[in-house]
Amino acid sequence: MVIPLGLIVTVCVADVLSPPHIHFGPLLVATPAITVAFAGARVTALMGALAVAAQVLIGVLRGVLPTANIQAQITALIVVSSICVTICMVRDRREQHLHRVQSVAEAAQSVLLQPLPTQVGPLRISGLYLPAEEEADLGGDLYAAARTADHSTRLLIGDVGGSGMAAINNAALLLGAFRTAAHRQATLPRLAVHLDGAFRWDASQWRSPAEQDTNEDSATATLLDIPDHDPVVHLFNCGHPPPLLLRGNRLTPLTAEASHLPVGFGGVFGITAYDVQTFPFEVGDLLLYTDGVIEARNTDGIFYPFTERAPEWTKDDPDERLRHLQDDLLAHVHGHLHDDAAAVAIRRLAV
Template identity: 50%
Template sequence: MGHVGNRRMSVDRLVEQPSGRGLVAIPLALIVVITVADIRSPTDVHLGPLLVIAPTLTASLAGPGLTALVGALAVAAQVVIAALHGGLGTTNHIAQITALVVLSALVVFVCRVRERRARELVRARSVAETAQLVLLRPPPRRIGPLRVAWLYLAAEDDTQIGGDLFAVSRAAGASTRVIIGDVRGKGLAAIGEASVVLGAFREGAHRYATLPELTTALEVSVCRDLDEVADTEHDPGEHFVTALVLDIPDDGARVEMINCGHPPPLLLRDHRVIVLHARHPVPPLGMCGLPASSHHTDPFSFEPGDFLLLYTDGVIEARSPDGAFYPLAERVAAFPSPSPDVLLRHIHDDLVRHIGDQPGDDAAFLVVERTAAHHLHLPHLPVDGHHRLGSDGPPPPAPR
C-alpha cells in the first residue's frame, strides 16, 4: 500500500461529482403543488410565499443556472396565482411577487459564489496533491532485504500542504537508510523545510559512512535553510523538524537509530509490540540556538520476519469523537501482519473507525519488513523491560 492523501477525494472526482440535477424534479413538483393548492384555497389563504422553497432547494442540488430557471418558474407561478386571486394590481400580490424575485436573485447569487469557491478549492487541492507527490517520491516496495509499504493521510483541511515526510535510500555500503519526520506547521513554509530535509537525506545517505554524520548533515542543512530562507518575520514561531533516522544493514540484525524528538517506532515480533524508546535522544532538527549535541546511535535487533512501524504524531494524536487518543501500540498488536501492505490496511481502517472522519492533522506511516533473503551474523540484541533500546551495558560490536 502506498498512497498520498488516501482519504482525499481526487480532483477528477471532485470535478465530475454528480450535480443532483435529477433531483430538481422535486422543487419543480413543489411549484406545481403549491400553485394548485393556492388556486384552490379560499382567497384569504395565501400559499404563494412558500414558492421560495423551490429555488432555495434547487441551490443545494444544482448550479446557479438551473437555480435561476427554477426561480423564474416560481415567480411565474406567483404571477398566475395573483392573476386568479384578485389581479396583479393588489398591494399584497405585488409585495409577494417582489419578495420572491428578490429572494430568488439572492439565492442565485449565493449559489454562484459557492460554485466559484468550490472551483478554487479544487484547484488548491490539485496544487497541494501535486506538490506532495513531487516531494514524497514513493519509496521502492522492495529494497535490499526489505519490503516497504507507506501511507499518507491528508488532514481535514487539505488545502494546506502538510509537513510530514519520509524516504528510503540505499547507502554506499550494503545497507538501507530510512527517515521519517514531521515539520512544524503547514503550508508552503512547511513543504519548503520538508524538501530541504529530504534533499539532504537523499544526498547524504550515499555520501556519509555513519548515521551520526548523516544526522549532523541534516541538522546543518535545516539550520542553513532557516538562516537564509525561512520567513521568520511573518512566522516568528519555532521552526524545527522532528525526525527518526535508521541505518538497516543487509547482513546483520543490528540496526542503528537516531531519534531527533520523533515518536518512537514500534517493533513487531512474534505477535508482540515493542516500543523502541531511544536511550540517547537528541533535539529536533533546526534547534540551532541550542549547544551542538553529539549524535549517539541506539542499536536494536531487527530479524527476519520482524516489522518496523514508523509514524508521525498525527497518528497517535488523532482523537475519537469523545476525545480519546488513538492507542496505536495497543491496536497494532491485534492485527495480522503477513505483509506490510496488509498491516497498513488494518491500521488505516481501524484509525478511520476511531476518529470517525478525516484526521485533524496529517498522518504518515512507513512499514519496513526484514525478509530472510540475507544471512544474519549477529545474535539477538535484547530490549529491556522498560522498552528501551539496547541493554544497560555497551552495545554489541558491529558485524564484520
C-alpha cells in the first residue's frame, strides 16, 4: 500500500513544483497498474480514485484544469483504473473457484492417503509423503496400515507405474483393495493374490488387449505383517526396495530370498502363490521407503545417501526421524524432487 500511495504524493509534489512545460501527472496511471498486482478490486478502485483526485488537484493548483490536455489525462486515468478493477474482479473469481477445487482435491486426497495410526499395539508408526508435483498431496507412491483380528498389524508401501492422473487412479485402486481385504485375509500370500487380481482386473477391464499397458498397470510393493506378541516381521516383496532394520547404529536390509513380480503381473504369468519371509524384529526400528528416496539426485547427479544417513537418526522417535529425512532429502535435491517419495518409520516398543 505504501508504494502506490507514495507514488501519488511524489507525482503531485513533483508536478506542482516543476516548470510549466514539465508534467509528471501522466505517471499517476502507474498507481492502479501497480496496485492490481497485490490487492483486490476494492483497494485497486480506491487507489484509482485517489490517482484521479490527485490529477484533478494538479490541474487546479496549476490552473490548467479546463484545458483539453489535463482532461484527456483524467479520462485516460479513469479508463485505466476501470480496466484494472475489472481485471481484479475476474482474477478474484477465478482464485475463489481454484480455492474451492483445491479444497475438494485436498479432501479427496486425505481420504485416499489416510494418515497412519501413531501407535498400534507395541508399534509406533509415522508416515511421510513428498510429492514431486507442487500443490499435490498424492501421486504414485502410497502407504497404508490395517489391524487384523489376531492382534497383528499389516502395512503396505508401494509405487505404482505411470504418472499423472493414471498413477493417482491406480494408487487409489491399490489402497482400496488393501483396506478392503487386509483385515480379513488369513495369510499374506492370499492378500497378495487378492491385490494382484483386483489391481489387474480393474485396470484392464475396459481396455482391449492392444490398449493394455503392463508398465502403467503395475506397482512395486512390500507387504508386512507384524504380530503383537511374536518378535518377528513377516513380509514379501513385489519388486520394491527392501525394508531397513535399524538396531543402534547397525542397519540391515531385510532382503527376501526372491523378489516377486510387481503387483499386476502375477495374473499375467499365472502366479498363484507367494513366499513369505520371516525376520526377527524385537525392540528396534523398521524403515520402509520408495525409490523416490534412494533415487533422488542433486544437480551433480549424486544419489541421496539414504543408507548412510538413516543410522544417524536412530535415537529419534518415528515422527522426528521422518522430519530429519524430509529436511535432509530436500536439502540434497535443493528443494526439487523429480519423483514422488514416501517413507514409513516403525518402532517396536518393549512389551
